Amino acid sequence: TAVVAMVINSMLHVANAGDARAVLCRAVPDDGIAPAKGIRLSVDHKPGLVEERRRIEAGGGQVLRRRGVDRVEGFLAVSRALGDLGLAPHVTCAPFTSSTKLGPLDEYLILACDGVWDVLSDDEAAAIVSTRARLSPEKGGGVDGASQALVDISLRKGSTDNITVQVIALHKSPSEKQQQEKAEAPIVVGSVADAMAMVESMPAAASA
Numbered sequence: 001t002a003v004v005a006m007v008i009n010s011m012l013h014v015a016n017a018g019d020a021r022a023v024l025c026r027a028v029p030d031d032g033i034a035p036a037k038g039i040r041l042s043v044d045h046k047p048g049l050v051e052e053r054r055r056i057e058a059g060g061g062q063v064l065r066r067r068g069v070d071r072v073e074g075f076l077a078v079s080r081a082l083g084d085l086g087l088a089p090h091v092t093c094a095p096f097t098s099s100t101k102l103g104p105l106d107e108y109l110i111l112a113c114d115g116v117w118d119v120l121s122d123d124e125a126a127a128i129v130s131t132r133a134r135l136s137p138e139k140g141g142g143v144d145g146a147s148q149a150l151v152d153i154s155l156r157k158g159s160t161d162n163i164t165v166q167v168i169a170l171h172k173s174p175s176e177k178q179q180q181e182k183a184e185a186p187i188v189v190g191s192v193a194d195a196m197a198m199v200e201s202m203p204a205a206a207s208a
Contacts, residue, residue, distance in 0.1 A: 001081050002095075003042055003111050005168070010102045012109070012170075015095040016042040017080040020164075021117050024100065025108040025126040036107060036130035038122030043096040044114075045080035047072050052079040061090030106170050108133055108146070115163035116154045125150060129167055143167040 001018020014022045021044060025036040045052060047063040048070035056063055056072060056079060064074035071077050072090050084091045108129050116125060132149045135141025140149075146167045154163050 001045075001078060001113065003113075005041075005109060005111060007102070007170070012041070012100045012102050012106075013097070014041045014100070015097045017045065017082060017093050017095045018078045019044040019046065019114040019117070021110075021112060021114070021122075023110040023112075023122045023125060024106055025110065025130050026103075027105040027107050027130065029105060035123075035127030038110075038124075038126035039100075040122050041098050041100060044117070045078050045096070046070060047077070047079045049079070055079075056090045059089050061087075102170060104171075108143070109168040109170060110150070110165070111168070112150065112165040113162050115159045115161035116150055116165060118161055119154050119157040119159045120150070128153060133167065133169065143169050 001016070001020040003014065003016035003018075003020035003022050005012060005014045005022055007013075012024070016022060020042070022041040024039040024041055026039055027036045043049075047053060047056060053063050053070075061073060063070050063072060065071070066074050069077050072079055072087055076084055076087055076091055078091070080092055080094065080096075082093050108126075110125055110129055112125070120128075128149055129146040132141055133143055133146040135145065137145065139145075144167075147165045150165045150167070151163050
């Protein structure tokens with residue numbers, strides 16, 4: 001299965017086939033501390049969905065329940081995927097797509113496969129990401145720390161499926177802004193004499 005996302009100007013475009021999911025983390029409009037809400041931007045293509053079952057059966061296929069899970073022809077637990085040619089045309093790679101106008105409260109985007117969503121709701125995942133990503137990388141935060149937190153928590157909650165996570169920051173975090181401002185800050189000197197002294201103390205290549 002696959003989920004992809006692309007931002008063009010202020011529009012977030014998402015496409016998915018299968019049960020890999022995209023969830024937008026939108027901050028609650030208060031003091032910026034409360035956990036974000038999760039907004040699903042993709043569709044989990046399960047054979048038991050009414051639209052998917054109708055499509056499969058209209059093409060001569062069937063959805064059979066095995067071990068408590070609806071499966072295409074009794075085998076595959078997703079109705080859209082890349083590959084699985086033996087189940088075509090009942091299993092198709094045609095994606096669901098969505099386009100969302102991003103606003104200032106849209107902080108992060110989660111792209112993850114079903115090992116996460118088997119044990120976490122959209123809101124739970126968004127709350128974890130918004131809380132962890134706001135921390136500095138030194139404290140296990142940032143997007144890498146948030147991605148790892150989703151993996152670790154999913155495992156602790158008993159997920160037994162594949163777990164792949166990517167968290168994307170849609171805006172710079174406060175710590176990232178501070179680092180950028182610090183890197184871009186000009187050198188401030190007290191006088192021309194101080195400036196000349198600084199230049200003279202530089203290595204020859206740098207002063208040249």
